[in-house]
Amino acid sequence: MVKTDFSPIADTTRRAEIVALLRRAILTGQLQPGQKLNELRISEQMRVSRAPLREAMRELVQEGILTSIPYAGTFVIDVTAKDIDDAYSLNQVLDEFAIERTWPQRDQRFFDELDRRHEAVKQATRNLDTTRQIETALQLHGLIYEWADNSVLLETWQRLTSRLQMYFALHQHARNEPVPAEDVHETYVQLMKGTDMRAAQRHAREHINLDFEQLLSYARSLEQRPSKGA
Amino acid sequence: MVKTDFSPIADTTRRAEIVALLRRAILTGQLQPGQKLNELRISEQMRVSRAPLREAMRELVQEGILTSIPYAGTFVIDVTAKDIDDAYSLNQVLDEFAIERTWPQRDQRFFDELDRRHEAVKQATRNLDTTRQIETALQLHGLIYEWADNSVLLETWQRLTSRLQMYFALHQHARNEPVPAEDVHETYVQLMKGTDMRAAQRHAREHINLDFEQLLSYARSLEQRPSKGA
DNA sequence: GACAATCAGATTGTCGACAATCTAACAAGA
DNA sequence: TCTTGTTAGATTGTCGACAATCTGATTGTC
Known part of the structure; x- marks a missing residue:
């Protein structure tokens, strides 16, 4: 055998x-x-x-x-500011849920994987590879969904991810590469390793908030002069 | 014009x-x-x-x-007890969110539609049409998702709905038609018309809970002796 | 010039046939 | 008897061609 x-x-x-x-x-x-x-x-x-x-x-x-x-x-698909806002607000709710579900399941393997993915983000950031940076950041974020042990939630997240990645890529593409140099995920990783679940949830909510605000203002600026696609 | x-x-x-x-x-x-x-x-x-x-x-x-x-x-797809449980717990979270979003948007048209769909459920119940009963009950429930004005949330709900409908149909099919005679949605409709959002959220959570418990025990009983599909 | 009818080109939707792959039964050899 | 190799049949994956539909330009009429 x-x-x-x-x-x-x-x-x-x-x-x-x-x-x-x-x-x-x-x-x-x-x-x-x-x-x-x-x-x-x-x-x-x-x-x-x-x-x-x-x-x-x-x-x-x-x-x-x-x-x-x-x-x-x-x-x-066309990307409207409303779409981004919708995805964002749903994402907040799902994050909270995912963290809640993941929390009691955290173990050494989880922490190791958390570090591994965090490292991947930092690597991409050092290489100034914006596309990969977005990809790895979403993967880091997706860990709680993989760990939450809920297949339907994971599917939902993966669907959301596609769009989020598209939105962020679009944004980065437009702003042409001012990559955030400092490590915005450090606090998140630390909190996920800690003992205060509520704090982690709160941070996830606020942290993501920041990223989205930029996206939103960008999307809104686009909608002032809508352009036909190709 | x-x-x-x-x-x-x-x-x-x-x-x-x-x-x-x-x-x-x-x-x-x-x-x-x-x-x-x-x-x-x-x-x-x-x-x-x-x-x-x-x-x-x-x-x-x-x-x-x-x-x-x-x-x-x-x-x-195969239906496992875990699938049902996953769908159920996510549904709880989404319900809460949907109600929160819908709440300030409720107007006369909303209440009318609520009644209309409620009536459809009662109609199907009177006709002993279990399939239609499931369908209409989910449509009644789906109203808050249509009203929440969040396209991503609505999509997610619709995906969930497919499975839920399948699960419930399976269940009904197996139990062979003891259709609930009394109107289990009466309270829900009343609360959605009322002024206490938290109460509505709480009820949605508990009400759905009931239905699911039956489903779950049924699914678990199936898994004792798994059978090959066709 | 404005407008409707017509038509050609391009593009999507559908079909029937062929190629690649899997499954299960059978045979051959240890 | 167990394992391995072979083979026939069934089923899925892919292809090239045709049908249906749309778009935009052209023509004809008022």
């Missing part, structure tokens, strides 16, 4: 790879909000037929980062 | 209709948890090709009521 626990085999369908490619393109801002996705053109570029491409698009539509209008096309 | 506000044109793609058909079949328990969906057979029954069927399936996979394994098949 083999006792090693293997990781599951990677999805080797074209569809899965297309999903990953498209998602990355959207979340990094390569594909801009409102932009139309031409099926023929993309399928030729990727050297696949339209069938798996279309299936991949359906997935991303359900994931909430694409939107589809029958016989008109599939588009990258 | 025409001032009438028209409802959006119905989706006339096969895909959309297939999604609706499949969803209904799953949520009413026609397709049972764990059951495999044979693409060829279903496409022949529906008289459509596999392309739109597969696209529809991808949507439902992302919606969380189907699950797909490459080259193996697409299956109706």
Whole structure:
């Protein structure tokens, strides 16, 4: 009897790879909000037929980062200030819940992983890699959702994450790289290691608040002169 | 200038209709948890090709009521007691949030709609139509989500709803129709019309609690002797 | 010039067929 | 008997072509 626990085999369908490619393109801002996705053109570029491409698009539509209008096309979602505000306020509630659920489950493995992800953020920050910085920061933040042991909550968070990453990437892209030099996550990590759950919850709420405020003002400024996508 | 506000044109793609058909079949328990969906057979029954069927399936996979394994098949999700518990506890948190957001926005139109949906539940109850009863009860409950004016929250609720409806349908199906005769929603409606928000939140939490407890014990009893799906 | 009808091009939706993969049954060898 | 290799059948994944629909330009009429 083999006792090693293997990781599951990677999805080797074209569809899965297309999903990953498209998602990355959207979340990094390569594909801009409102932009139309031409099926023929993309399928030729990727050297696949339209069938798996279309299936991949359906997935991303359900994931909430694409939107589809029958016989008109599939588009990258538009980002409005209201969307960001909605995502933000829901995120606050979910954070509080996730921390509450995670709290009693924290153990050494949790703390180690917390440090590991924190380190990844600092690494990306040192490298001035803004895209990766956003990605790692969200992963750090996502730890409490993975640890909360609630599959539905985790799914919800992952859906939210897609959008958040898109919003932040958009923002960074626009402001063109003034990367926050000092470590904004230090306090959060310390609190998550501590004994005062309420304090951790409060901090999560306020900390995230800060980031979002910047995002919001940026989004609002965009909406003054709305532009047609592509 | 025409001032009438028209409802959006119905989706006339096969895909959309297939999604609706499949969803209904799953949520009413026609397709049972764990059951495999044979693409060829279903496409022949529906008289459509596999392309739109597969696209529809991808949507439902992302919606969380189907699950797909490459080259193996697409299956109706399995319902475990843990899933129900997860959905339930998240639902509590979301309810509280939704009520808080809806509260200041309540107006006559809200109250009217509340009554309308409440009436629909009572109607279904009188008709002993358990499927419809579940559907209408969830719609009554969903009103606070529609009124909360938060698109992300609404989406999340709708995803949750799919599963909840499936769980409840499964339960009812198994217990074979002892429909609750008395009106369990009366208090809820009254509280939502009242002035004490905290009381409404508390009630929502406890009321839902009751329903779920039954579900949970049922699900646990199933898990004693797990059965292979189809 | 304004407006409606028509039409060509482009794009999305759907189809039927083929390729890749899995499953289960069977055979061969230790 | 157990394991391993093979094979046939069924099912999923992918492809290229056709049908349905939309868009914008053109034409014709008033």
